[in-house]
Amino acid sequence: MRIDTRLSERIKKINPSATLAITSKANKLKAEGKDVVSFAAGEPDVDTPDVVKEAAIAAIHSGFTKYTPTTGIPDLKKAIAEKFKRDNGLAYETSQIVVSCGAKHSIFNTLFVLLNRSEEAIIPAPFWVSYPEMAHLCEAGVKFIKTTPENNFKITPAELERHIHAKTKLLILNSPSNPTGCVYSKEELQAIAAICVSQKIFVVSDEIYEKIIFDGQKHVSIGSLGKEIYDLTITVNGLSKSHSMTGWRIGYLGGPADIVEAIGKLQDHSTSNPTSIAQKAALAALQMPDAFSQTMCAEFEKRRNYIASRLDKMKKISYVKPQGAFYIFCSIAKTKLDSFTFAQRLLDEMLVAVIPGQSFGADTCIRISFATGMQQIEKGMNRLDEFLKKL
Ligand code: PMP
Numbered sequence: 031m032r033i034d035t036r037l038s039e040r041i042k043k044i045n046p047s048a049t050l051a052i053t054s055k056a057n058k059l060k061a062e063g064k065d066v067v068s069f070a071a072g073e074p075d076v077d078t079p080d081v082v083k084e085a086a087i088a089a090i091h092s093g094f095t096k097y098t099p100t101t102g103i104p105d106l107k108k109a110i111a112e113k114f115k116r117d118n119g120l121a122y123e124t125s126q127i128v129v130s131c132g133a134k135h136s137i138f139n140t141l142f143v144l145l146n147r148s149e150e151a152i153i154p155a156p157f158w159v160s161y162p163e164m165a166h167l168c169e170a171g172v173k174f175i176k177t178t179p180e181n182n183f184k185i186t187p188a189e190l191e192r193h194i195h196a197k198t199k200l201l202i203l204n205s206p207s208n209p210t211g212c213v214y215s216k217e218e219l220q221a222i223a224a225i226c227v228s229q230k231i232f233v234v235s236d237e238i239y240e241k242i243i244f245d246g247q248k249h250v251s252i253g254s255l256g257k258e259i260y261d262l263t264i265t266v267n268g269l270s271k272s273h274s275m276t277g278w279r280i281g282y283l284g285g286p287a288d289i290v291e292a293i294g295k296l297q298d299h300s301t302s303n304p305t306s307i308a309q310k311a312a313l314a315a316l317q318m319p320d321a322f323s324q325t326m327c328a329e330f331e332k333r334r335n336y337i338a339s340r341l342d343k344m345k346k347i348s349y350v351k352p353q354g355a356f357y358i359f360c361s362i363a364k365t366k367l368d369s370f371t372f373a374q375r376l377l378d379e380m381l382v383a384v385i386p387g388q389s390f391g392a393d394t395c396i397r398i399s400f401a402t403g404m405q406q407i408e409k410g411m412n413r414l415d416e417f418l419k420k421l
C-alpha cells in the first residue's frame with residue numbers, strides 16, 4: 031500500500047541542478063554538430079595533468095583497486111593536512127580530515143551531520159545551486175541573505191547579525207564565489223567570524239575556487255582567523271577546480287574532531303571510501319608544484335578582462351567584475367526578460383548557452399562561465415552583442 035506514495039516528501043521538494051542540466055544540453059547540441067558556444071560549464075577546460083593520470087594508471091597496475099579506509103588513505107590525508115597548513119594556515123590532524131567523492135559530497139555530508147529538521151542554514155544569495163537543495167534534503171530550513179551588486183554581492187556583518195535567530199545552526203560561505211566571483215577580504219572575514227563566534231553558529235567554508243583568484247588578491251580561510259572560529263568551521267576544498275579533476279570526484283574537508291567522526295560514520299554507511307584510484311591521483315595532484323593552478327588562473331584572468339571589456343560596450347547588460355572563480359554574473363534587468371526566457375532565447379536564436387540566474391536565486395541575472403577557449407569566448411561575445419541589440 032505504501033508504494034502508492036512512491037517518492038519521499040524529501041525528494042519531491044528538490045529541484046534538478048540547472049548547472050548540470052544546461053551544461054549537458056549544450057554538450058548534446060554540440061555533439062549533434064550545432065555550432066554552440068557554451069558559457070555554461072562549471073569546470074576548467076584544460077586536461078587533468080599527466081602526472082595525475084600516471085599515478086592513477088600506476089595504482090590500477092599495482093592492484094590498488096580495493097576498499098580503502100572510509101575517510102581516505104593515510105598518505106592522502108597527510109598530504110591534505112600539509113596543504114591546509116601550507117596554503118591556509120589551518121592546523122588539522124589527519125583525524126580531523128575526511129576525503130569524499132567531490133567537494134559537493136563533503137558539503138552534503140557536513141550539512142547532514144549538523145542540521146536537524148527544526149534548524150536553519152543561512153545562505154547568502156546569489157548562491158551555488160546545490161546549497162539550498164542540500165539543506166532541503168536534510169529537511170532543514172534555509173534563510174537567504176540577499177546581497178547586491180553595489181556591495182559586490184557580499185554580506186555585511188550587520189546583515190548576518192540580523193538574519194541569525196534561535197534556529198540558526200550554520201552559515202555557508204563561498205569565497206571565491208560561484209556564481210558572482212566575489213572574494214571576501216581578511217577584514218571582512220574577521221567581522222563575520224566575530225559574529226559567528228558570539229552567536230555560536232557553525233561556518234561551512236566552501237573554498238573550492240581558492241586557487242582561481244585575480245588582481246593579486248590572497249585567499250583567506252575563515253577558520254584560520256583564531257581558535258574560536260577554527261572550532262566552529264568546517265573547511266571544504268577539492269581537486270576539481272584547482273587541478274581540473276572534476277570527473278575524478280575527490281573533495282575533502284577539515285573540521286572539529288566530533289563532526290569529522292560523525293561524517294566518517296555517515297560515509298561508512300553510504301558511500302564508503304572515495305575511489306581508491308582517484309585517491310592516488312589526488313595525492314599526486316597535491317604533490318605537484320603550484321605552477322599548474324597558477325598558469326590556469328592567469329589564463330582565466332586574461333579571459334575575464336577580455337569579457338569585461340566587451341560587456342562594457344554592451345548597453346543592456348551590467349556586471350560586477352569577478353575577483354575569482356571563472357564566472358561573470360551579469361544583470362539583464364534592462365532587457366525586461368526573466369533569466370530563463372533570456373537563456374532559452376539566447377540558446378535557440380544565437381546558439382549561446384548561459385545559466386539563468388534564477389537557479390542561483392537572482393532572476394534578473396545570467397551566469398557566463400569563461401571556462402572555455404578565447405576563440406569561443408570571442409564568438410560568444412559577438413553573438414551576445416548581436417542578440418542584445420535586436421531585443
Ligand atoms: N562548490 C562550488 C561553489 C562549486 O561550484 C562546485 C562545482 N561543482 C562544488 C562545490 C563541487 O565541486 P566538486 O564536487 O566537483 O568537488
Ligand code: GLU
Nearest residue numbers: 047049050071072073208
Ligand atoms: N559547480 C559547477 C557549476 O556551478 C559544476 C556543476 C555543478 O556541480 O553544479 O556549474
